Amino acid sequence: MPPPAADAAATAPARPLPRAFYGRDPRHAAPELLNKVLAVGGVAGRIVEVEAYAGADDPASHAHRGPTARNATMFGPPGHLYVYRSYGLHWCANAVFGPAGTGLAVLVRALAPLAGLATMAERRRAARQPRDLCRGPGRLAQALGLTGDHDGADLVTGVGGVVVLDDGVAPPPSPGVSARIGVTRAADRPWRWYVPGERCVSAVRSSIGPVPCR
DNA sequence: ACCGGGATGTTCT
DNA sequence: GAACATCCCGGTG
Numbered sequence: 001m002p003p004p005a006a007d008a009a010a011t012a013p014a015r016p017l018p019r020a021f022y023g024r025d026p027r028h029a030a031p032e033l034l035n036k037v038l039a040v041g042g043v044a045g046r047i048v049e050v051e052a053y054a055g056a057d058d059p060a061s062h063a064h065r066g067p068t069a070r071n072a073t074m075f076g077p078p079g080h081l082y083v084y085r086s087y088g089l090h091w092c093a094n095a096v097f098g099p100a101g102t103g104l105a106v107l108v109r110a111l112a113p114l115a116g117l118a119t120m121a122e123r124r125r126a127a128r129q130p131r132d133l134c135r136g137p138g139r140l141a142q143a144l145g146l147t148g149d150h151d152g153a154d155l156v157t158g159v160g161g162v163v164v165l166d167d168g169v170a171p172p173p174s175p176g177v178s179a180r181i182g183v184t185r186a187a188d189r190p191w192r193w194y195v196p197g198e199r200c201v202s203a204v205r206s207s208i209g210p211v212p213c214r
Numbered sequence: 215a216c217c218g219g220g221a222t223g224t225t226c227t
Numbered sequence: 228g229a230a231c232a233t234c235c236c237g238g239t240g
Contacts, residue, residue, distance in 0.1 A: 051232070053232075060232070061232085062225095062232080065225085065226080068224085068225070069224090070223095070224060070225075084224085084232085085222090085223055085224070086223090086231075086232065086233050086234095087221080087222070087223080087231065087232095087233050087234080088221070088222030088223040088224080088231090088233095089221060089222060089223080089233070089234075090233050090234065092232065092233080094232090107232060109232090126234080126235065126236090136233070136234075137232070137233075138233045138234060139233090139234075142234095180232070181232080182231090182232055182233070183231095183232055184230085184231080184232095
């Protein structure tokens with residue numbers, strides 16, 4: 001007897017997203033990453049907020065000016081993790097998209113914590129409540145223990161210690177959309193998507209500008 | 215609640 | 228030298 005649909009989703013065996021998922025333009029594919037699971041060992045969270053970066057065509061992208069030592073992973077095959085240092089202090093994680101050489105990527109901006117919350121809390125002493133553990137790109141990298149050592153990890157095979165899983169929860173049928181947060185160039189492009197109503201989407205300072213965020 | 219400043223690696227002008 | 232896909236803490240209302 002098949003279980004009800006909601007239970008089927010919750011109990012489906014988690015399997016990695018296939019390589020082909022990443023081989024597309026993130027301006028269309030990025031919202032499909034919502035509600036997938038990002039896992040590093042036993043620590044994991046559900047992706048609730050993402051931003052697309054469109055390679056050479058996108059002045060806000062690290063790939064805009066071509067390959068460098070830092071962004072080399074962006075120009076490799078899709079389905080790998082690009083980790084970079086932000087403002088000299090924090091780490092941020094992207095999934096590489098598109099055909100190899102295009103520099104397309106999706107920044108993971110927030111997770112709803114799923115597993116390993118005690119470990120996350122040890123790494124994120126400043127977090128005052130569980131919803132703050134992975135609320136923001138620098139915070140989620142810290143909570144998952146992601147650093148430059150994870151740059152290049154294969155999200156499909158798990159080689160490198162990081163994997164993106166589909167556990168049967170569908171993306172939101174109507175994701176929230178806004179401009180990207182914290183970018184100065186190409187600030188008008190509506191390439192941020194989030195799970196509507198989700199409390200774990202990253203905080204936005206009102207001085208930055210009006211961004212729909214609940 | 216809102217705001218402002220500081221920390222600081224990599225890239226670019 | 229300056230900018231930057233950030234976060235945290237302490238000030239003020």
